[in-house]
Amino acid sequence: MEPITSLIEEDEDDESEMEAIALSTPPMILELPDSSTQEQQHSRNNSLSTKSQSLTQFVASIKLKSRAVTRALEKKLLRRCDCTGEGRSSRGSGARIYQVWPGNNVFFFHGRLIFGPDPKGLLLTMFSIVISSWVSAIYNIDDDSLPHSLVTRLFSLLLALIVLVNLFLASAFDPGIIPRSNQPPLPFNETDSSNITRTSTENRVVTVNGVELKLNYCRICKIYRPPRSCHCDICGNCVEKFDHHCPWIGQCVALRNYRRFLAFIFSALVFFVYVFAISCWRIHGRMVARQSGFMEMVKDCPETLALLAFSFAAIWFLGSLVGFHLYLIAVNQTAYENFRQSYKSSMNPYDRGILSNVKEALFAPISPSAVDFHTQVSQESV
Ligand SMILES: [Zn+2]
Ligand SMILES: [Zn+2]
Numbered sequence: 001m002e003p004i005t006s007l008i009e010e011d012e013d014d015e016s017e018m019e020a021i022a023l024s025t026p027p028m029i030l031e032l033p034d035s036s037t038q039e040q041q042h043s044r045n046n047s048l049s050t051k052s053q054s055l056t057q058f059v060a061s062i063k064l065k066s067r068a069v070t071r072a073l074e075k076k077l078l079r080r081c082d083c084t085g086e087g088r089s090s091r092g093s094g095a096r097i098y099q100v101w102p103g104n105n106v107f108f109f110h111g112r113l114i115f116g117p118d119p120k121g122l123l124l125t126m127f128s129i130v131i132s133s134w135v136s137a138i139y140n141i142d143d144d145s146l147p148h149s150l151v152t153r154l155f156s157l158l159l160a161l162i163v164l165v166n167l168f169l170a171s172a173f174d175p176g177i178i179p180r181s182n183q184p185p186l187p188f189n190e191t192d193s194s195n196i197t198r199t200s201t202e203n204r205v206v207t208v209n210g211v212e213l214k215l216n217y218c219r220i221c222k223i224y225r226p227p228r229s230c231h232c233d234i235c236g237n238c239v240e241k242f243d244h245h246c247p248w249i250g251q252c253v254a255l256r257n258y259r260r261f262l263a264f265i266f267s268a269l270v271f272f273v274y275v276f277a278i279s280c281w282r283i284h285g286r287m288v289a290r291q292s293g294f295m296e297m298v299k300d301c302p303e304t305l306a307l308l309a310f311s312f313a314a315i316w317f318l319g320s321l322v323g324f325h326l327y328l329i330a331v332n333q334t335a336y337e338n339f340r341q342s343y344k345s346s347m348n349p350y351d352r353g354i355l356s357n358v359k360e361a362l363f364a365p366i367s368p369s370a371v372d373f374h375t376q377v378s379q380e381s382v
Contacts, residue, residue, distance in 0.1 A: 098373035102180065103236040111373030113172045115250060116235055122171055122250035126164065128310070129268070133160035135307050136275045139282075152278055159271040166264035167249060169257075174369040176240035176255035178229060181222040211349035228350075229254075230336055240370070243334045253335075256366055262325060269318040276311040279304050332357040 098111030106115045115122070137153040204215040204224050215224040218231050221238045225231070230242035232252050241255035253261045282304055283297055290296070298305060328338060332350045337343065351357065 095377045096373070097371065097375055097377055100377055101371075101373060103177070105235060105237070107373060108172075114174050114177075114373060115172060116245070116252070117250075118234070118247070119250050121247040122167075125167060125248045128314075129160055129163050129167070129271070132272070132275055132307060132311065132314075133157060135303050136278060139301070139303055156271075156274065156278070159267070159274055163264065163267045163271050166260060166267050170253070170260040170264045171249040171251040171257075173257060173260075174371065174373075175252040175257045176229075176242075177235075177369070177371055178221065178223060178225065178238040178240055179371050180238075209349035211346060213349070228334060228337070241334060242336050244336060256369065259362065259366070262322075262362075265318055265321050265325070269315065269322055272311040272314040272318060275307060276315060279308040279311065283308065329358055329361040330354050332360065 096111055098107040098114075101107070104117035106117060106119070107113065108115070133156055136156045204217075205212050206215060206227060207213070208227060213227045215227065217224050218238050220231060220236070223238060225238050226240060228241045229238055231238045232242065232245050234245050235252055237252070239252045239254040241258070243253040243258060243261075245252050246261065249261065249264065251257065283301065286292070286300065287294075287297060290300075292300065324335075328335060332348060332352065333343070337348075342348075352360075
């Protein structure tokens with residue numbers, strides 16, 4: 001078949017052929033828009049391009065604004081978290097220690113309350129106590145199986161309140177954080193008269209009750225830690241008389257909050273024993289009154305059975321914990337020392353007999369916090 005262009009050139013006068021050619025011509029040629037349609041299309045294209053330009057400008061302005069907001073937030077966060085000397089100096093004299101503290105703690109009320117970095121365990125503990133108290137109190141109202149249900153309910157709420165207060169006291173204050181040092185470590189490779197090469201991180205030794213104890217150097221805090229202290233990796237601090245980091249209170253347990261921690265676990269044990277007892281009483285009373293079996297009880301009061309199972313598990317856990325800490329108090333050890341078996345090969349210089357150990361653990365005065373996080377930063381502060 002010949003191309004269309006050659007046919008047009010050869011048979012210009014033949015109209016019939018032209019019609020045939022026109023019919024066989026592709027629609028692109030036949031359906032060319034007229035001038036008005038072209039103008040409309042042109043104006044439509046113009047308006048579309050204007051709209052797309054304005055949209056591009058709008059997107060660009062949004063991007064600029066979001067960048068500006070991000071930069072402002074970054075600056076704010078950096079200022080809040082900055083723990084470098086530059087940050088401290090740039091904040092001027094108005095900065096307080098809690099604002100520049102390099103540890104991972106979370107502060108409230110201008111450094112007056114100090115929590116650990118992870119609040120999940122603390123919130124879960126609070127939730128379990130509140131929900132146990134709520135289920136126990138609500139479902140025992142007007143229950144004929146319990147005598148004096150109002151008194152029972154109020155006592156349950158009072159116990160829960162005591163547990164929550166002890167939890168707050170144990171988790172919201174300084175556990176015994178040791179101040180850091182701004183001074184650089186001792187110079188490396190310093191050679192003394194005996195020609196022994198020393199480093200800035202060599203161990204120092206102190207004698208406690210005739211027993212020599214090593215003082216380890218903390219590279220993070222740049223200090224020689226006192227005996228029985230340890231650097232908590234979670235909180236990022238060296239803590240005096242470190243016992244352990246408790247995930248259930250979200251805080252280190254150490255010199256300054258050990259008694260509060262004991263008060264918390266003991267009161268929580270009493271609370272769950274009480275909840276367990278009244279749950280048993282309620283189930284027993286209902287089973288006797290209605291002459292029903294265990295399966296009927298599952299349908300009748302599932303919330304009390306769930307509370308019974310939960311409080312039973314809590315009693316086992318808290319009972320073991322209280323027992324373990326009573327043993328530690330009796331032998332004057334921290335949980336950390338016990339886990340590491342620090343006194344396996346040597347005597348414990350802090351063990352002065354059970355009575356003295358109990359007296360020291362429960363009644364000895366507690367030293368004030370070594371770091372006042374509320375005060376303004378000075379050269380020696382952090
Ligand atoms: Zn440290
Ligand atoms: Zn800790």
